[in-house]
Amino acid sequence: MGWMQGFPPPPDKRITQPDSVYFSFPKLRWSVCHMRQLLPSVEVSRGLGNAVPLAYAPGSERQRMEAEIDALVFKPLDERAPMTWEESLGVNYTDGMLVFHDNRVVYERYLGCLAEDGQHAVMSMTKSLTGLLAQMLVAEGALDEQALVVDLVPEVAGSAFADATVRQVMDMTTGLHYSEDYSDPEADIWKYSAAASPLPKPAGYTGPNGYFEYLQQVRPEGRHGEAFHYRTVNADMTGWLVARASGKSVAELASERLWRPMGAEQSGYMLVDGIGTPYAGGGLSAGLRDLGRLGLLMLNEGEINDEQLFPAEVVRHIRGGGDPSKFGTAYPALIGGSYTSLWWVYPGEHEVIAARGVHGQTIYVDFTARVVIVRLASFPKPSNPLIDPTSIPAFQVLCRHLQQHQRR
Amino acid sequence: MGWMQGFPPPPDKRITQPDSVYFSFPKLRWSVCHMRQLLPSVEVSRGLGNAVPLAYAPGSERQRMEAEIDALVFKPLDERAPMTWEESLGVNYTDGMLVFHDNRVVYERYLGCLAEDGQHAVMSMTKSLTGLLAQMLVAEGALDEQALVVDLVPEVAGSAFADATVRQVMDMTTGLHYSEDYSDPEADIWKYSAAASPLPKPAGYTGPNGYFEYLQQVRPEGRHGEAFHYRTVNADMTGWLVARASGKSVAELASERLWRPMGAEQSGYMLVDGIGTPYAGGGLSAGLRDLGRLGLLMLNEGEINDEQLFPAEVVRHIRGGGDPSKFGTAYPALIGGSYTSLWWVYPGEHEVIAARGVHGQTIYVDFTARVVIVRLASFPKPSNPLIDPTSIPAFQVLCRHLQQHQRR
Known part of the structure; x- marks a missing residue:
């Protein structure tokens, strides 16, 4: 669409701050591949x-x-009427699609702004990276999932997180007050955005600076452990726990434990707040094939390139799922599923886990069919329930197809 | 020194915006390795x-x-009294030192904030990258060094650049008004900084946005072609000429023509203005060994790994130098030298060219001794004439030593 082409780009084709401009459709079709250029x-x-x-x-x-x-x-x-897989790529505003069957690439497409040597924002799939690192630390005994958060991060005393367990944070069953009423200037969503922004704070700003300060003032609502509520701050809290337990930021630990040993072909990157904290809830951008390597690590329970990067029980825990009775009905296509360690566990005949990010980002791992699908996209609406109807059945038909058509 | 250690770092160890804070000593000892985290x-x-x-x-x-x-x-x-090479590393606040003799690494050190897999700001050495790309385009006939700038970039009509030749811009012999009187709020240096900043402009800001708009309003002073005046905006203008002539930004062309074919081991990066223009005058950060590869390309006139990446005449032009009679006396250690295509040409018995960046960055290429030295540093003062006294004689004694002690 000509975004940011030319020296300089014409004014009506420029994409710049603020995020309300660059991250709305159609500009986000460019922005998802260029987050580091904006932040x-x-x-x-x-x-x-x-x-x-x-x-x-x-x-x-x-x-x-x-x-x-x-x-x-x-x-x-x-x-909607039946459609082909190929048609779904356009309907879903697909930027990249990579499919493995039995660990071999059987399908690969680069569309939109993405090239094979480019990096794409994965949005909330970042949570699953953070959750994987946390689950690795749990399996290795470096992070006690039954500990109260306040015992590991005393700074959150007085916040809703204080008396939650690490496991409740990792499963997002904490009881937190978090309003997303965009018409209320006091809503938590605005306070969170202001705290998280790496740009200099406006004059007179007195709110929290960065993720860690924000987390310290989250108020409680309801009881911990009763129900799954999807709140990004749980992923940021998990990121803090990971950093405290490992002595490394999520970005450093992801490099050391995953990107380096898995033979990644590109460095990824994470957006940061104003004091350099990587955004554990949504800040990762990475190459399509490197996200495929992450998917293979899940499919093969920690093994890649004949090396075991972490204990198999890490993935076994995630495959085991959270408590479906707490999952609720907010995700119509996933009712009966669950959420654990910041991964989605799907309902259905096949055993499936997924990382999911807004605007259509997915790593979909079908253990039954031995299929991994990575889909990067710039779907116009910031709501995955709107892209699920043309995604989940497509992924299911693909997995059944590959399962039935073994190598010939 | 504990900068940015811990989750979160203690308030007195944080390094954040604005640049007056993060880019002053001692914080710059950390910042030079972390520019992308700030911008x-x-x-x-x-x-x-x-x-x-x-x-x-x-x-x-x-x-x-x-x-x-x-x-x-x-x-x-x-x-100062005589000192050893090893002592000079500390005196010069060296972060990285790499020395080649006859194309082989004979010395390598990582100090300060730099690791072998890290990237360090090269500051004004970026100019020499930009100048190399421009000289490549000149040698290949894609950029006419005798053309008037306004004929290639009509947007600068009305500015001082309009009637300068491309060559005058590349040699910094343009006649430009540029005041660096820090006490004058109307001084050009402030206007340039405000234009270049990628952060959202303050309310009511009416000045230029980005490098290209800044360049359009640079006023003339004196005559073009008479004398060398070191003005960063000439490098930004060269970057614009490179982009216009090649259809690629400096960052894209550097990747396509240098980083990819030279077998670089890390991607580099460039800081950008608010509309995504890479800072051709000073925005590059890169790994020490990749900067060494750039130095080898200069030493061997475009050849690396048995491939010729650009015509030998590119380096031959730079080796040939600019007009020493125009060079002046602003750089005491370099009197008798010259400046051409955004490279420094040293005086002295050995034939030497160099890229130089503030706070001690250097790629030093001695054709006589067949030595390349890359030095990255975080010298406290933003003035290379203050680090030259403990650098230039060190480099000279090293080159003589290596020349005399051929492979045994």
Whole structure:
């Protein structure tokens, strides 16, 4: 669409601060690939070694498989008529699509603003990265999931987090007051945004500076442990717990434990607040294939390139899921599923877990079919329940197809 | 010194906006390795291939050579007593030092905030990257060095640049009004800083937004072509000429023509203004060894890893120098030298060119001794004439030493 083309770009094609401008459709179609150009960031370093190439289905086989996949037909979960997989790419504003079956790439597409050597915002999929790191620390005995948060992070005494357990934070079953009433200038969403912004605070600003200060003043509402409530601040709190338990920021630990040893081909990056804290709830941008490597690590319970990067029980816990009775009905396509360690656990015949980020970001891991799907997108609406109807049945039909058509 | 350690860092150890805080000593000792954490940036992508390893002198030989180099003694250009090379590393607040002789690494040190997988601000060495790209375009016929700037960039009609030639801009012999009187709130330096900042402009701001708009309102002073005046805006103007001639930003062209083909081991990055323009006058951060690869490209006139990345005449022009009679006396250690294509050409017995950046950044290429030195530093004062007395004689004694002690 010509965004940011030319030297300088014409005024009507420029994308700049503030976020209300750059992160609304259609500008977000460019912004999702250029977050670091708009905001400060830290590297999630791949280190200096060679990447470990992904395994690909051989050329002719992959060509055939891609054609078969493009022709798959599914019925959306809403009133829309059946559509093909290929049609769904456009409907879902897909920027990148990568599919593995049995650890081999069988389908790969770059669309929109994304190139194979580019990085795309993964939004709330960042939570699942943070949750994976936390679950690794739990499995290794460095983080006690039954501890009260205040015993590990005394700074939150007096906040709603103080008497929650680490597990409740990781499962988002905390009882927190958090209003997203955009018409209320005192709503928590605004206070959170102001605290999180890395830009200099306005004159006279007296609110919290950064994620950590914000977390210290979150008020309680309801009881911990009773129900799943999707609140990003739980992921930021998990990030703080990870940093306190490991002595490394989420970005540093993700580099050390994942990006470097998994043979990533690009460094990723994370947006930061004004004191350099990586945004554990949504700040990651990364390459499509490196997100595929994360998906393979989940599918294979910590193993990649013949190395075990973390104990298998990490993924086994996540596969085991949270308590479905606490999950509620806010996500119509996922009723009967659950949420644990900042991962989504899907209902249905196949055993599926997923990382999900707003505007259509997904790492979808189907253990039954041995399929990993990574979909990056810039879907116009900031609501995944609106993209689920043309995504979940597409992913399901693909997984069934691949399961039935084993390597020939 | 404990900067930015802990989650969160203690208030007295935090480094944040504004630049008057984070870029003054001692905080700059941390900031030079973390510019992207403070400001938006764009990647200078290395691409996805494997790095091409540098050649190293074998272990025992290098150990001996490093010990010999550390023990070298030189007399500073000022009144200070003779000091050893090793002592000069501390005196000069060295963060990274890499020395090649005959294309092999013979000395390598990481100090201060720099690690081998980190990136360091190179400050005005960025100008020499921009100048190299411009000189490549000149050699390839894509940029006419005798053209008037206004004929290539009509937007600067009415500014001092309009009737300058491309060559005058690349050699900084333009006649420009540019005041750095910090006590004058109307001084150009403030207007330039305000225009360049990627942070949202203050309410009521009516000045130029970004480098390109700033360049359009630079006023003339004196005549073009008469004398060398070191003015950063000439590098920004060169960056605009590069972008207009190539259709790519300086960051994109640096990736395509240098970082990717030279086998860089890390992506670099460039800071940007509020409309995404990379700061061609000073915005690059990069890894020490990748800057070494740039130095090797200069030493070997465009060749690296048995590939010729650009015509030899590019470096031959720079080696040939500018007009020493226009150079003046502002740089006491360099009198008799010259400046061309945004590179420094040193006086003296050996044939030397250099990229130089404030606070001690240097790529020093001695063609006579076949030595490349890359020094990254966080010298407290923003004035290279203050670090030259303990740098230039050190580099000279090192080059003579290496020249005399050929491979044994």
